[in-house]
Amino acid sequence: MLKLQSVVTYYGRVLALRGLSLHVEPGEIVALVGPNGAGKTTALNTISGVVGARSGKVTFDGKDVTNKSPETLVRMGLAQVPEGRQLFADMTVYENLILGAYRRSRASKAAHLREDLERIYAMFPILKERTHQAAGTLSGGEQQMLAIARSLMARPKMLLLDEPSMGLAPLVAKSIFKAITDLRKDGTTVLIVEQNAKAALAIAKRAYVMETGRVVMEGPSSELSGNPEIQRAYLGKGYKHLAEK
Amino acid sequence: MPIWNRKFERMGRSEIEQLQLERLQTTVNRVYRNVPFYHRRFSGLNLAPEDVQALADVTRLPFTTKDDLRDGYPYEMFAVPLREIVRIHSSSGTSVKPIVVGYTSNDLKHWAEQVARVMSSAGVTKDDVVQIAFDYGLFTGGFGMHYGAEKLGASVIPVSTGNTDRQMLIMQDFRSTALVSAPSYAVYMIELMSKLGIAPASLCLRVGLFGGEPMGEKTRAKIESSLGIVATDNYGVSAVMGPGIAGECELRSGLHINEDHFLVEIVDPESGVPLPDGEEGEVIITTLTKEGLPMIRYRTRDLTSIVREPCKCGRTTARLAPIRKRTDDMIIVRGVNVYPGEIEALLYEIEHVEPRYQLVADRENGLDYLTLRVELSQVMISDQMQKLLQLEETIRQRVHSRIGITPRVRLVEPKTLHNLELKDRVVDNRDV
Numbered sequence: 001m002l003k004l005q006s007v008v009t010y011y012g013r014v015l016a017l018r019g020l021s022l023h024v025e026p027g028e029i030v031a032l033v034g035p036n037g038a039g040k041t042t043a044l045n046t047i048s049g050v051v052g053a054r055s056g057k058v059t060f061d062g063k064d065v066t067n068k069s070p071e072t073l074v075r076m077g078l079a080q081v082p083e084g085r086q087l088f089a090d091m092t093v094y095e096n097l098i099l100g101a102y103r104r105s106r107a108s109k110a111a112h113l114r115e116d117l118e119r120i121y122a123m124f125p126i127l128k129e130r131t132h133q134a135a136g137t138l139s140g141g142e143q144q145m146l147a148i149a150r151s152l153m154a155r156p157k158m159l160l161l162d163e164p165s166m167g168l169a170p171l172v173a174k175s176i177f178k179a180i181t182d183l184r185k186d187g188t189t190v191l192i193v194e195q196n197a198k199a200a201l202a203i204a205k206r207a208y209v210m211e212t213g214r215v216v217m218e219g220p221s222s223e224l225s226g227n228p229e230i231q232r233a234y235l236g237k238g239y240k241h242l243a244e245k
Numbered sequence: 246m247p248i249w250n251r252k253f254e255r256m257g258r259s260e261i262e263q264l265q266l267e268r269l270q271t272t273v274n275r276v277y278r279n280v281p282f283y284h285r286r287f288s289g290l291n292l293a294p295e296d297v298q299a300l301a302d303v304t305r306l307p308f309t310t311k312d313d314l315r316d317g318y319p320y321e322m323f324a325v326p327l328r329e330i331v332r333i334h335s336s337s338g339t340s341v342k343p344i345v346v347g348y349t350s351n352d353l354k355h356w357a358e359q360v361a362r363v364m365s366s367a368g369v370t371k372d373d374v375v376q377i378a379f380d381y382g383l384f385t386g387g388f389g390m391h392y393g394a395e396k397l398g399a400s401v402i403p404v405s406t407g408n409t410d411r412q413m414l415i416m417q418d419f420r421s422t423a424l425v426s427a428p429s430y431a432v433y434m435i436e437l438m439s440k441l442g443i444a445p446a447s448l449c450l451r452v453g454l455f456g457g458e459p460m461g462e463k464t465r466a467k468i469e470s471s472l473g474i475v476a477t478d479n480y481g482v483s484a485v486m487g488p489g490i491a492g493e494c495e496l497r498s499g500l501h502i503n504e505d506h507f508l509v510e511i512v513d514p515e516s517g518v519p520l521p522d523g524e525e526g527e528v529i530i531t532t533l534t535k536e537g538l539p540m541i542r543y544r545t546r547d548l549t550s551i552v553r554e555p556c557k558c559g560r561t562t563a564r565l566a567p568i569r570k571r572t573d574d575m576i577i578v579r580g581v582n583v584y585p586g587e588i589e590a591l592l593y594e595i596e597h598v599e600p601r602y603q604l605v606a607d608r609e610n611g612l613d614y615l616t617l618r619v620e621l622s623q624v625m626i627s628d629q630m631q632k633l634l635q636l637e638e639t640i641r642q643r644v645h646s647r648i649g650i651t652p653r654v655r656l657v658e659p660k661t662l663h664n665l666e667l668k669d670r671v672v673d674n675r676d677v
Contacts, residue, residue: 005299006270008295021263021267021270226351227349229325
């Protein structure tokens with residue numbers, strides 16, 4: 001579904017991605033984890049066309065999409081849920097969702113809008129309750145749900161999620177991760193960027209661990225979460241053990 | 246026959262190459278950060294990890310040799326702290342520093358998986374009774390094959406080597422269906438069976454996996470016809486992992502490489518330049534998933550060729566032709582690697598002989614023998630039989646304690662070996 005080969009990206013004058021290669025197969029949830037500044041968000045922004053790649057190749061759905069515009073990628077079925085949600089605060093939940101379907105043709109909208117709304121409401125019942133409420137009045141968790149739901153209204157083949165648990169209380173974050181796992185049941189492919197490595201590894205099938213613009217570990221989540229280095233660096237285990245040495 | 250891991254053994258070429266690129270870059274990033282040896286090597290060549298942008302860029306990376314590993318004795322080449330290592334294997338030898346290989350818990354999981362694939366491709370299933378006649382110990386053969394067979398779900402008998410009478414008793418009474426051993430050991434057992442009057446037909450054996458040393462086609466034919474089994478060849482390199490790197494399927498048309506874990510190149514042994522598919526050259530292995538002891542372009546000194554066309558068995562992995570030659574003059578006798586250089590070094594330390602010698606490997610009644618012919622020094626033409634016998638015994642013992650094998654020692658008169666050409670220094674009369 002998605003393939004990156006040695007992608008190099010500068011963020012301003014800073015070399016943010018030093019040759020990133022990864023792939024996501026159809027229907028997979030794949031996580032990109034690592035500390036702040038590792039280049040995770042840059043990776044997503046390069047995939048979605050928000051930032052240009054200096055070199056390397058991005059392939060989506062079998063087509064070379066390196067440095068294609070975000071609009072083109074959205075039309076091809078790639079949707080990004082940005083960090084910090086970026087909702088239309090004054091508009092209602094319903095209006096935000098309808099806007100999410102904007103990229104679809106009029107005919108397709110009319111035929112499926114209701115159906116899609118029902119699907120979304122089934123997935124996030126709280127949004128149905130809040131349907132006429134202004135998005136800005138929602139709690140952080142609800143806003144995150146709305147941001148994901150709005151992206152799904154475009155019926156994407158693949159979803160890019162940037163730090164969906166950011167700033168959320170643990171319990172709320174948990175419900176977000178639950179919703180993401182449910183997405184997989186619909187066959188949506190997901191690439192998720194998370195600082196919360198533990199939660200990301202719990203829902204993803206595979207993961208890439210980034211550090212300073214490079215992947216330093218990759219593999220099935222089950223193997224990575226058992227890896228002592230990951231545990232120490234990202235899961236907060238083993239510090240005591242280290243301190244005793 | 247079922248394929249153990251359909252995803253990885255039947256991957257399309259572009260998928261496997263994407264996976265190899267990702268894992269090669271990850272491995273390079275990790276060794277650059279964690280192994281001072283590689284950091285120095287790369288820096289010396291003005292190489293940064295990001296210079297590996299495509300699979301072909303692997304050829305820009307420096308080779309790792311056996312000497313590099315010895316210099317790093319015992320733990321210098323490890324990429325993780327020792328507390329993350331859960332298993333340690335080592336090569337034999339005390340005269341030169343051995344090569345120590347550490348495995349993390351993920352490394353062991355991967356190892357078992359890869360051996361399970363090799364066993365499965367040879368036709369072993371969970372219903373088999375697998376008799377493992379490889380040494381269990383520092384040598385990777387026994388444990389390596391053992392955990393793969395267990396992963397497969399087979400009933401595993403860890404007989405190990407030696408005590409051939411018991412080995413045969415177990416083979417008969419436990420109704421072993423699969424034999425894992427060195428080919429020479431299988432031949433030895435065949436000879437012994439005929440001596441003891443055991444009819445191979447009375448055994449339940451149906452398949453054999455042979456490794457640890459080269460298996461010639463004549464040897465394979467003898468094993469297959471005498472035991473009535475399918476004999477497959479498999480390939481491992483102890484310094485890299487052990488068995489499980491590649492193995493033949495039942496079609497026996499090349500050894501399938503576990504390409505999701507190893508990147509294999511064939512290069513000209515002289516120039517180090519990569520050779521086209523199908524041409525014979527030295528096998529170079531880069532590990533793609535190993536955590537404990539990752540290896541960049543390890544020079545195996547084994548000679549063979551590679552083909553990438555999918556096999557008729559349904560697997561798409563690249564295949565190696567059987568490995569029967571080496572770039573150095575090392576020979577394997579009874580599972581022991583014998584380096585002529587080591588013998589020479591040892592002779593320098595013994596009085597009354599010259600460091601001029603010839604090594605001869607023979608197979609008699611299925612057993613391998615190593616004969617060491619040594620030139621006496623001028624001053625030692627002694628008529629005292631006693632003294633000569635003593636000298637022979639000294640050499641025998643020294644060789645045994647150094648390399649772990651007892652040779653037959655033949656003292657020859659002065660000046661009889663000094664004109665010996667280098668290529669005649671080692672004579673292998675066995676079928677390999």
